[in-house]
Amino acid sequence: MKRLALIVLLVLSFIAFPLFAGGSSESTDAEDDLVTVAVVIPSPLGDRSFCDSANEGVIRANAELPVKVDLIETQGVHEHETAMRGAINRGYDLIMGVGLDTQMMIDLANEYPDQAFASPSELSETNLPPNLKSLLINVNKSSFLAGLIAGVMTETGKVGCVAGGDAPGINQFYYGFKQGVLEANPDAEVYVNYLGFDFSNPTLGMESAVALYNEGCDIIYAVCGLSGEGVLQAAAETGNFAIGVDTVQDEFYPGSIITSVIKRVDNSTYQIIEDYVNGDFEGGFETLDLEDGATGISWDVGYTTFEDNGPDFMVAKVPDAKALVEEYKEKILAGEYEVYDALTMPLWDSLR
C-alpha cells in the first residue's frame, strides 16, 4: 500500500512539474544590449480589464520597440511587494506596477532612488519622487459621453449603474455617467447599486442588475470588474441594455450592449516604455484623457456591434446619440464644458 502511494505521488509530481514550472521565463544574457522592463500586474491575466489591457501594451512594446519586456503576474496583494522587490533584484532598467498600492510604490522609489519606476494606471498621487512616473487615465469624461447616450436612448427614463464600491476611483465613472444622463435627459432618474467591493461576483452583479431592471431601468452601466459579466448577462436575458467598461465588451452579447467605455491602459503602458527607450522618461504625475486618446467609447474606435444587432427602436436613436456625443466632445475638448471628477472635486449639488 505504501509503495503504491509513493508511486502515485511520484507520477503526480511528474505531471505537476511542467504545470507549475512553466510559469516564469528567464531572460538570457544574449539580450544584454536591450532595454529591459518588468511589468508587475496585481492579479493574473484574464480580468478583461486593466491587467489584460496592460498585457496588450507589453506585447506591442515587445514587437515594436528594441526592448525586452517581462510581464509578472501576481496572485493578490500579499505578493505585490515581493514581486516588485524580485524585479528590482533582477536588475531591470524600468519597473512598472499596474494598479499596485500607491504608498508601496512611493516607498520603493525612495528606497531605490537610482531605479526607474512607473505606473500606467490607477496611481493617483501628485507628489511623486523623481524616479517614479504615473500616468492616470481619467474616465469621467468618457463615462459622461456614455451617460449622454443612455440619456438619449432610455425608453423608461430610468437608468442604472452597478458600481463595484463606493470609492473615488469608481465614483469617477459613476458621477461622470450620471452627469451625462441628466445633461441629455434632465427628467431621467439615475439609480446606483454598490456591490461592497465585490469585484469578482457575477452572481451578485446579475441580481443587482435584475433589481434595477425590475425598478424600471432599461440601461445599466456596469462598473464592477468581473461582477459586471453578470450585469451584461442580465441585460441580454431580460431584454434590456447595458454599457460595458474598461475594454470593448460590445460583442459579449451583441445587440444588448450599447457601447463600452474604454480605458486604454495598453496605450499608457506602451507610452511609458516608449518614452523610456527614447530617453524621455521623467518622474511625476500626469493625467491622460479623452484628448489623448487614452479613453473613450467603443463607437469612436469603429465598433458598430449594437447598430448591427440591436433592436430597431433602439438603433433608430443611435444617430441622435452620436450627434450629441460629438457636440459635447467638442465642447469638452474646447474647455467649454466641465465634467465632474470624483477624484479631485467635492460632490456637486446637481449630482446629489
Place this chain on the structure above:
Amino acid sequence: MNIFDIITINVLQSAIRLATPIILAALGAALCNKAGVLNLGIDGFITMSAFVAIVSTYLIRNFTAIGMMHPVLATFLGVLITALFGGLLGLIYAFLKDRFNVDLVVLSIATNMLALEITVYIMRAVFHQSGTWSDSSIVQLPSIELPLISSIPVLGDLLSGYNIIVYLSWIFAVLLIVLMKKTKWGRYITAVGENRDAAVSVGISVTKVRYFALILSGVLSGLAGAFLSVGHLTLFTRDMSAGRGWLGNAAALFGFNNPGGAFAAGLFFGFADALALRLQNVTKIPSYIIQVMPYVLTIVILSIVSYKALRDRRKRKAA
C-alpha cells in the same frame, strides 16, 4: 414608506436565488459537522464544481449526439455529472480521512488553494481564457413553473419559477431534516459526531457515517457550483464561489448544525444581500451603512439565538 414597498416579491425571489448556493453549502457543512468531520473544503468544491459544470455541459452540448439535438438536456446532464463530481471529491476526502487519517483542515486549505488555481490553469491551457470563460452554445438551466403552486396568487410567484437546483436545495433540506430527526441513521450520525468511541462501542460504523456525510456534502457543493455557472449564469469566472462555501460553513454553525437551522441561516444570508441591493434603490441611506447591515444583522440574530439557547440549557439544568 411601507415595508411592503421595500420587500417586494422581486426582492424575495432575488433572495432565494442568492441564497441557493449558500443553503446547499450550509446543508453539507451542517451534516459534516454533525458527523464530526469538519469539511472546510466546501468553498473549493464549489469553485471546481462550477468549472466542471460549465465544461461538461459544453462538451456534451457540442460533442455528443444527444447534446446537439437537445441543448437543454446537455445542461441537465452537466448538472448531474457535476453532482457526481462533487460526490467524488467527498469520496476522496472520506477515503483519505478513513485510510490515512489525514487532517481534514489541512487538506481543506490545500483544496481551496488548488481549486482557485487549477480552474484558472485549465481555463488558460485549454480554452485560452484566464478570467472568464463562456460559450454561446451553452443553454442555461430552464426555469420551471411548478404546476398547481404557480397558480396561487403571491405565494405562487414566490415559490415557483426557479431552476431545478433551487427546488433540489429545498428537497434536500426536507430530506435531511427528516433524516436527522426521524431516522435511526440520523441518530447514528449524531452519535458519531458527539462521541465517537461510544458510537463504536454500540456497533455503529464510524466509517460509513463519515463516507455518507462527506460524499453527500460533496454532492450538495457540486449542485451549488453548477447553480453558479450554468443555473444562474452561463459563464465561469475565476474564484466563482466568491466565499459562498465559507458563508455556508458559517450558516451551518449559525443554525446549530441542524439542517433546518442551516437552511434558514442560508436563506437569511441571501435575503440580507438582496435587501442590501434593494435598499440602495429605494432609500437615501448611504451605501456604506447598507453594506454593513448584513453583518450587523448577523451579529444581532446570532446573539438572540445564542441567548435563547443558553436560557434553554439553564432551564433544562434547573429542571
